[in-house]
Amino acid sequence: MTEGPDVWTIASVADAARARAAVAQVTREAPARERARLLASLTARLRRLLRAGGAGELRLRVRRAGAGYGTRLDVWLRPVGSATPGPDDGPDLVCPLPRRTAPGRPDTGPPLPESLLRTDADTAAVLRLLDGQEHHLRLHREELHQTDQGVLALHSELEAAALVQRDLLEAERAARAESERARRLLAFLGDAGAAITASLSPTAVLRRLSELLVPTYAERLDVWLFDAENDAEHPRRVREHPAAAVAAVRTGRPQHAAAHPGGLPGVDDLPPAASSPRRPLLAVPLTGRHPIGVLTLTAPGPRFDADTSVMLVELAGRAGVALDNARRYERYRDTAEVLQRAQLTELPARPGLLLAARYLPATRGLNIGGDWYDAFVQPDGGLLAVIGDVTGHGLHAAVVMGRLRTALRAYAVESDSPAAILTRLHRMLRHQQPELYATALIARLRPGEPEVVWASAGHPPAVVRAADGTVRVLDARPGVMLGVPVPYDYAEHRSDLPAGSTLVLYTDGLVERRAQGIDPGIEHLGRTLGTLSTPELEQDPQAAADALLKPLLHDCARDDDICLLLCHTLPPTEHARHAPP
Structure with missing residues (x-):
C-alpha cells in the first residue's frame, strides 16, 4: 500500500531548510547511517537547485518496501514545471523506515531553530557511529596486521622447512647413491674374488x-x-x-x-x-x-x-x-x-707278446692320482700284467700307489698266483693304510699257453679281442676293493686267450662318465677294440693304443687319470719277426 505523495515547493533557502527539517522529522527513527546518507544527499541536491536560481518541487511518498521488509520513504526533487513522476519512475532518494510514518504538510514541520539543533544531534549520532566504526576498523586493522605478521612468519617457516627438506632429500639421495655404489663395489669384490681364486x-x-x-x-x-x-x-x-x-x-x-x-x-x-x-x-x-x-x-x-x-x-x-x-x-x-711317471714301468719285451701302455693325467683338478700299470717277467718266464687305481688324488695317492707297486712285485717273486698276490696286498693295505682303498686287476700270461689267469679286486673287467675280431668282456664277479676293513681271499679265474688275441686292461677314467655310468663306456670300448684289425695291432701296438683311446676321449673332459695296458699274443709264425734284436 502506498501513501499519496506530499509536494513541497522550494523557492528559497528557508523553504529548503524547512523541507530538509521535515524530511529529518519523517526519518527520525530510520537507521542513523541511512538517515544521514539521505539528508546529506538531499541537502546537496537542494543546494544545487538554489544555486541554479530556479524553484523546485520536493515530493515525498511513504510506501511498503515488500513483504516482511517494512516501509520506505521515496524522495523526488525536480524543477517546477517538469513532468510529474509516473508510477514507473524510480525515486531520486530512498530511505528505509522501521514503521509507517506520514510525511506531514509543509507548514507542519518543526520550527527551523529546532531543526538546526536536531541537525547537530544527527551529526553527533553519525559521528558516534563513525567513532564506533573507526574503533572496529582499528581493531580489524590490528587483527589484520597480526594476521599478516603470522602469515609472513608462516611463509618464512615454510620456506625454511622447504630448504631443510630439500637438503634432507639431497642428503638422502647422496646417501642412497653412496650406498648403492658401495653395494656394487662389494658385489664386484665378491664376484672378482671368487673368479680369481677358482x-x-x-x-x-x-x-x-x-x-x-x-x-x-x-x-x-x-x-x-x-x-x-x-x-x-x-x-x-x-x-x-x-x-x-x-x-x-x-x-x-x-x-x-x-x-x-x-x-x-x-x-x-x-x-x-x-x-x-x-x-x-x-x-x-x-x-x-x-x-x-x-x-x-x-x-x-x-x-x-x-x-x-x-x-x-x-x-x-x-x-x-x-x-x-x-x-x-x-x-x-x-x-x-714326476714321482708318478718315475714309477711307471718300462714295458718288457717277451717273445710271443706285444705290449703297449698309456698314462694320461686328468685335465681337471690336481692332475695327479693313484692310477698305475705294471708289467714284469716272473722267474718262471711268465708275464704279470697289472692295472690299478688308488682312491683319491695328489701326492699321497701317488706315494701309496708306489708302495703297492713295490709290494706287488715283491709278492710276485714268491707266488705266481694273481689271487694270492691280491690277497696279500689286501692284508697289507688294511694294516698300513686303514683309511685308503684301491682297485687292481692282475693277469698272468705264459708264452705258448692259450689262456689268461686273472683276479680282480673291485676293478673294471678286462676286455678281450679274438683273432677273428669278436670281443668279449671278462665279467666274472670281482672281489672287494683292496683295503676294505674285512678279511677276504680273492678268487682266480681262467679264460681262453689263443694266439692273435688282444687283452686290454684299463682304469675307470677311460670308460666312466658321470651322466652315464660305467657300463656304456665298457660297451664303447669293446666296439672300438673290435674295429681294430690284427695287422694294426701286430705292426704298431703303440699306434693301436692311440687309436683305441681317441674315440673314447674326443668328446669329454678328463676328470680322472687314465691308464691303458694292451697285451697282444702272437702266433708262432710271428715270433721271429717280432723278436727283439
Whole structure:
C-alpha cells in the first residue's frame, strides 16, 4: 500500500531548510547511517537547485518496501514545471523506515531553530557511529596486521622447512647413491674374488684379474712377481719397476704416486711416477704366505676414488693368496707327476707278446692320482700284467700307489698266483693304510699257453679281442676293493686267450662318465677294440693304443687319470719277426 505523495515547493533557502527539517522529522527513527546518507544527499541536491536560481518541487511518498521488509520513504526533487513522476519512475532518494510514518504538510514541520539543533544531534549520532566504526576498523586493522605478521612468519617457516627438506632429500639421495655404489663395489669384490681364486693356474689368475679391472677400474695393470726370494729382499736391484712398486715391496704398504696427495685410506703418498706423470699410480703388495709380488694400477681418470681404492687393495690381497696357492699347487703337481711317471714301468719285451701302455693325467683338478700299470717277467718266464687305481688324488695317492707297486712285485717273486698276490696286498693295505682303498686287476700270461689267469679286486673287467675280431668282456664277479676293513681271499679265474688275441686292461677314467655310468663306456670300448684289425695291432701296438683311446676321449673332459695296458699274443709264425734284436 502506498501513501499519496506530499509536494513541497522550494523557492528559497528557508523553504529548503524547512523541507530538509521535515524530511529529518519523517526519518527520525530510520537507521542513523541511512538517515544521514539521505539528508546529506538531499541537502546537496537542494543546494544545487538554489544555486541554479530556479524553484523546485520536493515530493515525498511513504510506501511498503515488500513483504516482511517494512516501509520506505521515496524522495523526488525536480524543477517546477517538469513532468510529474509516473508510477514507473524510480525515486531520486530512498530511505528505509522501521514503521509507517506520514510525511506531514509543509507548514507542519518543526520550527527551523529546532531543526538546526536536531541537525547537530544527527551529526553527533553519525559521528558516534563513525567513532564506533573507526574503533572496529582499528581493531580489524590490528587483527589484520597480526594476521599478516603470522602469515609472513608462516611463509618464512615454510620456506625454511622447504630448504631443510630439500637438503634432507639431497642428503638422502647422496646417501642412497653412496650406498648403492658401495653395494656394487662389494658385489664386484665378491664376484672378482671368487673368479680369481677358482683357478690354480698363475697365468689364468693374472689374465682374469686384468679382464676384471681394465678399463673400468684401471687404465693399465702391471704385475711384478718375484722370481726368487732375492727380489723381495733386494727390490732396488730391479730397475725397470716404478719407485712406488719398489716402495710397496720395502714397506709392505700400498703406495699412491701422483702430483697431489690422494688421501686414500691406508695408502702412503709419493711423488708422481716418471713413467706416468699425468695419471696416478697405485702399487699394492701381493702377499700370500710371504710377499710374492706387487700389483701396479694406473688410474682410469684423474684420480683414484677412496672407496674404489679400498676395494682394489682388498682384491689385491685375495689375488696374492690365489697366486700363492696356484704356485704352490704347480710345484706340488709337478713333484707328484714326476714321482708318478718315475714309477711307471718300462714295458718288457717277451717273445710271443706285444705290449703297449698309456698314462694320461686328468685335465681337471690336481692332475695327479693313484692310477698305475705294471708289467714284469716272473722267474718262471711268465708275464704279470697289472692295472690299478688308488682312491683319491695328489701326492699321497701317488706315494701309496708306489708302495703297492713295490709290494706287488715283491709278492710276485714268491707266488705266481694273481689271487694270492691280491690277497696279500689286501692284508697289507688294511694294516698300513686303514683309511685308503684301491682297485687292481692282475693277469698272468705264459708264452705258448692259450689262456689268461686273472683276479680282480673291485676293478673294471678286462676286455678281450679274438683273432677273428669278436670281443668279449671278462665279467666274472670281482672281489672287494683292496683295503676294505674285512678279511677276504680273492678268487682266480681262467679264460681262453689263443694266439692273435688282444687283452686290454684299463682304469675307470677311460670308460666312466658321470651322466652315464660305467657300463656304456665298457660297451664303447669293446666296439672300438673290435674295429681294430690284427695287422694294426701286430705292426704298431703303440699306434693301436692311440687309436683305441681317441674315440673314447674326443668328446669329454678328463676328470680322472687314465691308464691303458694292451697285451697282444702272437702266433708262432710271428715270433721271429717280432723278436727283439
